[in-house]
Amino acid sequence: MPKMPGMLVGLRVTAKTFFKTVFPGGPFSPPAPSKGAHTVQYPHVKEAPPTRARGVIALHDDNCTACMLCARECPDWCIYIEGHKELAPPRRAGGKPRQKNKLDRFDIDFALCMFCGICVDVCPFDALFWSPEFEFSEMRIADLLHDKSRLGDWMETVPEFPAYESGADQKVRKVPAT
Amino acid sequence: MTTDHITAELDINDNEQLRYIAAQAVDARVNVELETEGMTLNIGPQHPATHGTLRIVAKLDGEQVIKAEPIMGYMHRGYEKLTEVRTYPQVTTLVNRIDWVGSFANEVPFILAAEDLMEVEAPPRAQWIRTALFEMGRIANIMLFLGDMAVQLGGVTAVFYAFRDREFVLNQIESVTGGRFHPNFNRIGGIKDDLPAGWIAETKSVMQKVRDFCDEMEDLVVGNEIFQLRCRGVGVIPAEVGKAYGLSGANLRASGVDWDLRRDGDSRLAWKDLDWKVWTHPDGDSFARYWVRLQETREATYMVEQILDGLPTGPIMAKVPRIIKVPAGESYVQTENPLGVMGYYVISKGELTPFRVKIRTASFSNMSIAPWLLEGVYVPDIATILASLYFILGDIDR
Amino acid sequence: MLTPLAIELAYWQETIIKGVIGLVAVLLPTGALVYLFLFKMMSFMQSRLGPMETGPYGQLQLLAEFGKFLQKEDIFPAKADRFVFAAAPFVVLVSTFMLVLVLPGGPDATFIDINTGIYFALAVSSVSVIGILMAGWGSASKYSLLGGLRAAGQLIAYELPLVLSVVGVVIMAESLNLSDIVHKQNEFGMWFILPQFIGFFLFLVSVQAELTQPPFDMPQAESELVTGFLTEYSGIRFLLFFIAEFATAAIFSAIGATLFLGGWTIPFVDANAEFMNYIGPLVLAAKMILIAFLIFWFRITYPRFREDQLQRLAWKFMIPLALANIVITAILKVAL
Secondary structure (H helix, E strand, C coil): CCCCCCCHHHHHHHHHHHHHHHCCCCCCCCCCCCCCCCCCCCCCCCEEEEECCCEEEEECCCCCCCCHEEEEEECCCEEEEEEEEECCCCCCCCCEEEEEEEEEEEECCCCCCCCCCHHHHCCCCCCCECCCCCCCCCCCCHHHHECCHHHHHHHHHHHHHCHHHHEEECCCCCCCCC | CCCHHHHHHHCCCCHHHHHHHHHHHHHHHHHHHHCCCEEEEEEEEHHHCCCCEEEEEEEECCEEEEEEEEECCCCCCCHHHHHHHCHCCCCCCCCCCCCCCHHHHHHHHHHHHHHHHHHCCCCHHHHHHHHHHHHHHHHHHHHHHHHHHHHHHHHHHHHHHHHHHHHHHHHHHHHHHHHCCCCEEECCCEEEECCCCCCCHHHHHHHHHHHHHHHHHHHHHHCCHHHHHHHHCCCCCCCCHHHHHHCHHHHHHHHCCCCCCCCCCCCCCCCHHHCCCCCCCCCCHHHHHHHHHHHHHHHHHHHHHHHHHHCCCEECEECCCCCCCCCEEEEEEEEEEEEEEEEEEEEECCCCCEEECCCHHHHHHHCHHHHHHHHHCHHHHHHHHHHCCCHHHHHHHH | CCCCHHHCCHHHHHHHHHHHHHHHHHHHHHHHHHHHHHHHHHHHHCCCCCCCCCHHHHHHHHHHHHHHHHHHCCCCCCCCCCHHHHHHHHHHHHHHHHHHHHCCCCCCCCCCCCCCCCHHHHHCCCHHHHHHHHHHHHHHCCHHHHHHCCCCHHHHHHHHHHHHHHHHHHHHHHHHHHHHHHHHHHHCCCCCCCCCCHHHHHHHHHHHHHCHHHHHHHHCCCHHHHCCCCCCCCCHHHHHHHHHHHHHHHHHHHHHHHHHHHCCCCCCCCEEEEEEHHHHHHHHHHHHHHHHHHHHHHHCCCCCCCHHHHHHHHHHHHHHHHHHHHHHHHHHHHHE
């Protein structure tokens, strides 16, 4: 068989894609381009990002001890933490009152954040989590500074950690219940 | 314009004389601009052919380029200086942003250099996963080139196919690392996390899609007679010249030089255990560069499949202290990145931050041949040659 | 053309009605082509959906675009030759509107029925070169100048194969009148695309080049010249260029349908029947869309030539082929 000229082969490729897009269910099905196209009509249809996706940082503030590790390790210093020490009632009756770090302020400026994930990584007390939620744009840049309660609200959107592929040596972590 | 004019006007007062001289200068400038042989065309800093902020000052004779000079630095972000005030884990997230379409590959040589200094070695499973993601970064990067080269030549459809199928690869990278473009997944001594369940099977189907895309590109672009007319014999780099200018990667392999650091380097990654082939092309023109990259993409998909089949079990992190202090010393590691050879020269004085990091990026060296290559070509060939050299602006002005 | 209505109209009334019909005849197919092919077919061929928000499947997108262009500022570059810059889009548009005059839409449905119809159409279509040159020169931009000069070189080079490709049809029809050519095809028993397939191929390629569409879009070449002679245009003037480009595509497709696909006639239907005056334009539109489909399909699939390759293609391949086609047609015409 003689070789087909490349220009005709090119036409065949575009035509094939055309039919694949318009008739995703085969040539005898009704045309349904919105199924055949690879694009998604964003505000109407949303694609779910993978569970590990770094969308927004959620704070579980019961676990936070204001140890400042995350704020120190942040490459662009967009985490602001203030805390004070206070006395908590003793665990056992008659014991000495315990000293506890109380978190006053925990802000992340998402206008500066690079979404590198170092803060979540270094947190020794499981207080920071990634949520795949990505729709938090604001009209004013100042509103991108999320405070403690707003970061706490994101905890609801944090998915469970996915199971590992076979052969992995890791243990699956748990997300604390809010 | 003779000097008689000026001497005749010398009696009149200074103000008028100055105005006269200014007018003469304007006339002279207009004359220069109207001369076709000396037309200077300023391509960029904002121009579609430069995909970024590269500027090329081209002197034209009609449609022919007499002299072209690339001017870089419009996007310089000072990464080499920044690394001196960031700790080692923080540098990884910075170097992500150098070649932003194949960013996983940027982290690896830096991490390897730091591991050299700390004398730790990542466990085999971590190295294999690194290699798989490295190759997927290469696929994502070169797929962009395969579409972009066609769109630089006027065929708009290929770039949509490239973005369509690249999305699958990026999704796979995202579901492991959490970031589509900036994974920040490498740690000194290993990687951040293991693969999620079901990822291997899904990646294999994606690799099949990438191969289908390569077939499609072969039909739509490589086989097209117009594409071949535009690319064959345009921007020929002889092997000797390419070596002299310090080219690397597919640009050099397209000139017939059989040199690939994945095979020839002393890399600790898993490439030596895989069965694969280095593709070369004897021609050295734009078409050869496109062809070599297309074959490399296809080869990379087979490599990823081999890695996923032979993935060793075990831990993914070596024993590393929590606060990383790198002992004093120097280390240089280079790897074969999607754009060419990328290397990090790390000097440590035993502190939390590197003392100095020199970053050798591929695009910077690849661009240096542009003035030599652009001499005497036509204006449309500027787009062809720049696209076929394939640079990422962040890789030039890091 | 208004005889079937059996109303006596004054000359000025008829002129106004003809003007409105002319506007509709240009803008409606243009809009249809842009929506069908540029928005939808192109999107589907690239695995996407194209405009979807304005109306069902984005059908009102063109109106939205129109409104957008009207709102934009009418920018003149500082060093532009203002008059030339402002007049250029109108020159291009006038050439487009004059093209539609000779198109027959039925046995009596023509604007003007001149004996040298096809000659007139091809002559008028080259007026747009002047407009493009004016745009390129008047913009005072080097990119525009390069684009304008490329357009001039290209349009002049492809005028010749365009004319020569039509000559074969003219020889077979023994007439330059478009209505006669249509009737001749009906009498001949087959459309001229069958005996004149070489002519049809040359016509398609030359039209593609005349329209400065890929693979012949060097004058616009986004990746090198940043849309060439259009670089400095914005708002309504850009819109005029845009309309002119796609209206010319529509009209050239219609001319192609007239020359090679039997125009407004339907096979085995009496061409002189009264109702053909009403069905004819629709038939012509359908055939026009068929040819426009080919033109846009090439546009979507191919990369572009380089300037010198394009000239070589015109002078070394297409013109000899067209001349050979004419010779063969003439010999067969005399022999048979």
